[in-house]
Amino acid sequence: MQMLEKISKFAGNTFALWVLLAAGLALYAPDQFTWIGPYISLLLGIVMFGMGMTLSLGDFKLVLKQPKGVIIGVLAQFIIMPSVAYLLAKGLQLPPEVAVGVILVGACPGGTASNVMTFLAKGNTALSVTITSITTLLAPLLTPAIIYFLASEWLNVSASAMFLSVVKIVLIPIFLGIVVKIIFKSKTEVANGVMPLVSVVAIVAIVAAVVSGSRDKILDTGLLIFAVVILHNGLGLLFGFLVAKVLKLNYEDQKAVSIEVGMQNSGLGAALALAHFSPLAAVPSAIFSVWHNISGPLLASYWGWKADRLKEKEELVKETVEEGQAS
Numbered sequence: 001m002q003m004l005e006k007i008s009k010f011a012g013n014t015f016a017l018w019v020l021l022a023a024g025l026a027l028y029a030p031d032q033f034t035w036i037g038p039y040i041s042l043l044l045g046i047v048m049f050g051m052g053m054t055l056s057l058g059d060f061k062l063v064l065k066q067p068k069g070v071i072i073g074v075l076a077q078f079i080i081m082p083s084v085a086y087l088l089a090k091g092l093q094l095p096p097e098v099a100v101g102v103i104l105v106g107a108c109p110g111g112t113a114s115n116v117m118t119f120l121a122k123g124n125t126a127l128s129v130t131i132t133s134i135t136t137l138l139a140p141l142l143t144p145a146i147i148y149f150l151a152s153e154w155l156n157v158s159a160s161a162m163f164l165s166v167v168k169i170v171l172i173p174i175f176l177g178i179v180v181k182i183i184f185k186s187k188t189e190v191a192n193g194v195m196p197l198v199s200v201v202a203i204v205a206i207v208a209a210v211v212s213g214s215r216d217k218i219l220d221t222g223l224l225i226f227a228v229v230i231l232h233n234g235l236g237l238l239f240g241f242l243v244a245k246v247l248k249l250n251y252e253d254q255k256a257v258s259i260e261v262g263m264q265n266s267g268l269g270a271a272l273a274l275a276h277f278s279p280l281a282a283v284p285s286a287i288f289s290v291w292h293n294i295s296g297p298l299l300a301s302y303w304g305w306k307a308d309r310l311k312e313k314e315e316l317v318k319e320t321v322e323e324g325q326a327s
Contacts, residue, residue, distance in 0.1 A: 020290060023289075027212075030213075031212075040270065041169050049177040062126055069124070069253045070127065072257060073244075074135055076260075077110055081236050081262075081264065082150055084106065085107070088232060089103060094224075094228065095280075097155070100154050100273075100281050104147055104269045105264050106146075107142070108143060108285075109139045117297065117299070118256045118259050120304050123303065131257070141163070143162070145159060157276075165276070169268060203267055229291050230295075233263075237258050238258075240257050258299075259300065269288070
């Protein structure tokens, strides 16, 4: 079990590398991965089940202790990313299916990888976990509603059908995970040590399935969608940080909100796109899955390095002061 936990930790730390490798292989040899397509919802359900097994009342106590940060983070998640997506779709006059796909990924809750990135960035990890948990639980209501109001001008959107899909893919697996944790508490604590490995394998498989199934569309429109995804992700990270700063959250909270807003549950976006629209509508989510696992670690590494440098300077100043007092 310890070996599995070590492998799980290694897989989590090198997550971006596996996503990139899967995407590259799926583009090069799509026939080897298209069989995964029918299992995307199941794979995402496994990830959500794992999330349910890690949830605890402690994840939600922050709502009472620091309601300001939680409320700002949740509102920013469901306002900034969908709004930026809509403006990009209109401003760049994106084709209907691409426009819906961009709005779809923008309307999804925060991704679980954001918690790891916030930790690496020396941000408020507890705040990130709380925001992810709440936005995920709100997704069955808010994600279909946002898509209906923002994307209906391009394609027909059935909010009720999408609501049922999100309930099946997100809410039921999380609920089952919570139930299993309550019934088998001691055993789930051991299982949680290997859940990051399971989640990495599932998400990498989802990326490979979506990329392989949409290979031709990606090659035809890849540059356009890639540019839109970079803008979408970058503006989400920027506006998330600025909103938190303007509303006077502390620096650690600003980093948490920024990463939480910029990193999406793009696997859910891909699953909903394939179920309700088309393979082309899933392409933005597929590319987002790859890109935010590059931009997120880069930003987290910079913020983490900056925090370490600041800590070193503070320790140096403290040592200098203590030496002066001793002399």
